[in-house]
Amino acid sequence: MSKANNNIRPGRLGPAEIEKNFSDLHPPLSRSEALIEADRCYFCYDAPCTTACPTGIDIPGFIQKIRSDNLRGSARTILQENIMGGMCARVCPTEILCEEACVRNTHEDKPVEIGLLQRYATDPVFSDNTQLFSRAASTGKKVAVIGGGPAGLSCAHRLAVLGHDVVVYNRDDKLGGLNEYGIAAYKTVDNFAQREVDYILSIGGIEVRTGVSLGSEFSLQELRDEYDAVFIGLGLAAVNELGLDNEDLEGVESAIDYIRDLRQSDDLGELPVGSRVVVIGGGMTAIDIAVQSKRLGAEQVTIAYRRGAGQMGASEFEQKLAQTSGVAIRHWVVPKSIAETDDGLQIELQGSQLGDDGRLQTTGESTTLLADVIFKAIGQKMGGHDLDGIEMERGRIVVDENRATSLEGVWAGGDCGVDGEDLTVSAVQDGKVAAIAIDRSLRNG
Amino acid sequence: MADLNSEFLGVTSPNPFWLASAPPTDKAYNVNRAFEAGWGGVVWKTLGEDPPIVNVNGPRYSALHSNERRVIGFNNIELITDRPLKTNLDEIRQIKRDWPDRAVVASVMLPMNEESWSKYIPIIEDTGADAFELNFGCPHGMSERGMGAAVGQVPEYVQMATEWAKKAATIPVIVKLTPNVTNIVLTAKAAQDGGADAVSLINTINSIMRVDYDTLTMFPTTDGMGTHGGYCGEAVKPIALNMVAEIARNAETARLPISGIGGITDWRDAVDFLALGASNVQVCTAAMVYGFKIIDDLTDGLSNFLDDKGMASVSELVRKATPSVTDWQYLNLNHVSKAVIDQDLCIKCGRCHVVCEDTSHQAITNTVNGERRFEVIDDECVGCNLCVSVCPVDSCITMQPMTEGIDARTGKPITNEVANWTTHPNNPMRKS
Numbered sequence: 001m002s003k004a005n006n007n008i009r010p011g012r013l014g015p016a017e018i019e020k021n022f023s024d025l026h027p028p029l030s031r032s033e034a035l036i037e038a039d040r041c042y043f044c045y046d047a048p049c050t051t052a053c054p055t056g057i058d059i060p061g062f063i064q065k066i067r068s069d070n071l072r073g074s075a076r077t078i079l080q081e082n083i084m085g086g087m088c089a090r091v092c093p094t095e096i097l098c099e100e101a102c103v104r105n106t107h108e109d110k111p112v113e114i115g116l117l118q119r120y121a122t123d124p125v126f127s128d129n130t131q132l133f134s135r136a137a138s139t140g141k142k143v144a145v146i147g148g149g150p151a152g153l154s155c156a157h158r159l160a161v162l163g164h165d166v167v168v169y170n171r172d173d174k175l176g177g178l179n180e181y182g183i184a185a186y187k188t189v190d191n192f193a194q195r196e197v198d199y200i201l202s203i204g205g206i207e208v209r210t211g212v213s214l215g216s217e218f219s220l221q222e223l224r225d226e227y228d229a230v231f232i233g234l235g236l237a238a239v240n241e242l243g244l245d246n247e248d249l250e251g252v253e254s255a256i257d258y259i260r261d262l263r264q265s266d267d268l269g270e271l272p273v274g275s276r277v278v279v280i281g282g283g284m285t286a287i288d289i290a291v292q293s294k295r296l297g298a299e300q301v302t303i304a305y306r307r308g309a310g311q312m313g314a315s316e317f318e319q320k321l322a323q324t325s326g327v328a329i330r331h332w333v334v335p336k337s338i339a340e341t342d343d344g345l346q347i348e349l350q351g352s353q354l355g356d357d358g359r360l361q362t363t364g365e366s367t368t369l370l371a372d373v374i375f376k377a378i379g380q381k382m383g384g385h386d387l388d389g390i391e392m393e394r395g396r397i398v399v400d401e402n403r404a405t406s407l408e409g410v411w412a413g414g415d416c417g418v419d420g421e422d423l424t425v426s427a428v429q430d431g432k433v434a435a436i437a438i439d440r441s442l443r444n445g
Numbered sequence: 446m447a448d449l450n451s452e453f454l455g456v457t458s459p460n461p462f463w464l465a466s467a468p469p470t471d472k473a474y475n476v477n478r479a480f481e482a483g484w485g486g487v488v489w490k491t492l493g494e495d496p497p498i499v500n501v502n503g504p505r506y507s508a509l510h511s512n513e514r515r516v517i518g519f520n521n522i523e524l525i526t527d528r529p530l531k532t533n534l535d536e537i538r539q540i541k542r543d544w545p546d547r548a549v550v551a552s553v554m555l556p557m558n559e560e561s562w563s564k565y566i567p568i569i570e571d572t573g574a575d576a577f578e579l580n581f582g583c584p585h586g587m588s589e590r591g592m593g594a595a596v597g598q599v600p601e602y603v604q605m606a607t608e609w610a611k612k613a614a615t616i617p618v619i620v621k622l623t624p625n626v627t628n629i630v631l632t633a634k635a636a637q638d639g640g641a642d643a644v645s646l647i648n649t650i651n652s653i654m655r656v657d658y659d660t661l662t663m664f665p666t667t668d669g670m671g672t673h674g675g676y677c678g679e680a681v682k683p684i685a686l687n688m689v690a691e692i693a694r695n696a697e698t699a700r701l702p703i704s705g706i707g708g709i710t711d712w713r714d715a716v717d718f719l720a721l722g723a724s725n726v727q728v729c730t731a732a733m734v735y736g737f738k739i740i741d742d743l744t745d746g747l748s749n750f751l752d753d754k755g756m757a758s759v760s761e762l763v764r765k766a767t768p769s770v771t772d773w774q775y776l777n778l779n780h781v782s783k784a785v786i787d788q789d790l791c792i793k794c795g796r797c798h799v800v801c802e803d804t805s806h807q808a809i810t811n812t813v814n815g816e817r818r819f820e821v822i823d824d825e826c827v828g829c830n831l832c833v834s835v836c837p838v839d840s841c842i843t844m845q846p847m848t849e850g851i852d853a854r855t856g857k858p859i860t861n862e863v864a865n866w867t868t869h870p871n872n873p874m875r876k877s
């Protein structure tokens with residue numbers, strides 16, 4: 001073990017401080033706050049917010065129902081388009097979706113707080129377990145769903161509502177996918193991911209098999225033989241590598257794996273935390289691991305990203321969240337090497353810029369940072385499953401507008417789809433669209 | 446600085462804002478606070494015979510709220526003063542002594558017999574009050590006993606009681622009218638015929654606020670039962686303005702001075718009343734919602750407005766707008782206005798489009814050259830002003846009068862010639 005690892009230890013902060021740091025990032029609106037905010041909605045024609053929502057929620061419609069104290073109706077308006085409307089209210093980058101489109105931005109530079117209103121409308125459904133949906137008459141058809149993340153659960157729920165029986169095959173013990181294992185803890189407190197899963201399953205007709213992986217316990221071919229249709233919502237189970245030597249050194253870790261441990265931890269104070277943390281990447285995961293490291297007590301946290309602020313996958317809000325949490329963001333640097341020193345890991349970062357051809361090139365300048373932990377957060381990829389020769393592109397599954405794959409009777413969506421947007425809301429939409437297409441196919445076929 | 450000093454029937458006050466006869470003027474304590482805050486006068490809470498009436502000890506008020514809990518309309522079932530007459534008279538006398546420059550008007554409500562009026566009017570006048578206001582307007586409770594609106598709804602009773610009051614009084618008599626009638630001019634005329642020196646209006650409008658969604662009873666109730674109240678506040682202002690203007694522009698009542706009442710909340714509301722026919726104004730609900738401090742904006746705003754208009758006093762504003770009120774039949778049917786949308790101000794909410802499309806004349810686009818864009822289609826626009834009314838952005842959509850060219854909708858040339866319904870060919874009763 002290198003000397004640096006002495007700097008990686010649990011309990012950097014006391015329980016009170018950790019509780020504060022991991023409390024709800026956006027606390028829910030009170031009734032009066034919600035009514036006042038709802039009053040700000042102009043009830044636009046062909047509302048730009050609805051157009052901007054990947055799941056097409058009738059946003060002015062649900063806000064109008066908040067205004068009239070018709071919360072159950074409001075929740076149904078939301079959840080009938082997006083069964084994970086509760087989670088999306090918490091994690092959607094609304095500032096680049098519905099709230100960016102809000103005409104209030106033009107009027108006064110302050111959009112309606114759509115995300116918080118959506119949470120206000122949906123929270124009672126989960127706390128009171130109000131069933132808003134019922135199942136159509138049984139079709140006698142059975143559909144297999146591989147992966148119990150947002151895409152798979154969305155697909156399963158819609159199929160169940162439409163009268164089909166569904167079996168969800170899930171690798172992990174818990175359903176929810178990244179909602180359960182990936183999203184930053186302060187965005188989904190109080191075990192909300194599991195409460196949402198429970199709500200989704202409460203429709204009935206969805207059987208769940210956990211701890212089973214494609215290629216180990218079952219194959220795609222077996223499911224195709226056994227079921228009337230298959231939906232693949234595998235997500236991206238593997239992590240991209242930096243492609244550097246020494247990437248396997250102790251202290252060089254996958255951000256995804258660490259966040260997974262964090263989300264499953266009963267006591268955040270027991271998680272080992274480095275004093276000096278460097279995060280490689282520029283997406284939401286990079287921000288999530290950086291901010292959570294800081295909130296667990298890391299002294300210095302630096303995000304190193306190879307391009308500029310405008311190209312970061314993380315939204316402007318997320319970038320600000322990192323900066324106001326005390327995270328330094330270094331733009332235009334590319335990792336060149338990682339070495340072990342007496343004072344921990346040393347990462348060499350080369351300056352980068354866009355060349356005349358628009359491609360990234362290095363500038364020749366370089367700088368080094370010392371770190372106890374280096375997190376890789378440069379994206380995920382599919383896990384190399386045997387998919388029966390399904391058509392792939394850029395390592396992801398090719399689907400049409402109905403989320404049908406090249407294989408007859410097989411649909412796919414979520415992050416594993418070639419057009420996946422790495423957003424919960426998009427995955428939910430994929431699952432919904434696929435379910436509607438599967439239903440049509442099964443009824444016609 | 447414009448002069449806000451006001452004279453109404455010879456009664457002077459430092460500004461034209463009186464507190465209307467209502468809970469805010471029930472006691473010397475409240476009236477002292479009002480005068481300290483700067484109110485020009487008060488009409489004391491209505492006095493009646495001894496022994497005093499009693500009030501319910503449950504909800505007397507309720508409100509129509511916006512989602513922000515702003516009070517838009519207000520309802521009450523309180524009766525006239527429930528304190529002994531002597532207590533009120535003693536306090537009125539003291540207040541008038543302490544505040545000689547303020548107007549103190551005694552509101553009275555008495556049974557329909559002359560003896561009551563000849564007995565009580567002199568006693569009340571003896572306090573030094575500046576004038577009487579006869580309450581022929583309260584629509585609840587007292588009207589069941591043959592007073593208030595029960596009098597005000599019958600022109601003959603209005604005239605009769607006014608005559609009794611005038612016979613017994615030496616100070617001016619204002620008759621307060623109820624809006625719960627079909628033609629306000631008839632009761633105003635009756636008051637005038639009875640010798641009234643002025644009228645004040647409006648009193649409150651019969652109202653039930655809503656039901657209780659849990660109990661499915663009317664709301665609010667007194668121990669499970671409710672009764673209609675009197676409606677007031679911002680929501681009633683347009684109704685009041687119409688009645689004021691009707692009296693001011695009707696040849697038979699045009700010379701009758703008017704004290705304007707009904708939803709006055711800020712100085713602009715006062716301008717409305719003054720310009721349409723009132724010589725001063727009375728306020729109640731706004732004070733009951735915000736407290737007496739609103740007098741600052743009322744006086745300051747009115748003063749600045751008069752300065753901006755180059756008017757030296759309130760009287761220059763009075764009835765400025767009255768001549769612009771007429772009958773529909775005299776409106777110029779040759780006039781054409783079209784809505785114009787300022788694209789720089791437009792926030793693209795599309796409200797104008799959808800309301801025009803759904804409920805009016807399909808005269809606003811939603812897409813131009815594939816872009817979300819809202820433009821008026823002159824071929825269809827009738828100039829109805831609906832889009833202006835619903836647009837959330839101030840001044841984004843305006844009505845622009847056409848002065849030349851051809852109306853794209855009708856194909857007819859714009860003309861300066863004025864022509865109204867009285868001469869229109871479609872009017873079977875047209876004048877030749």
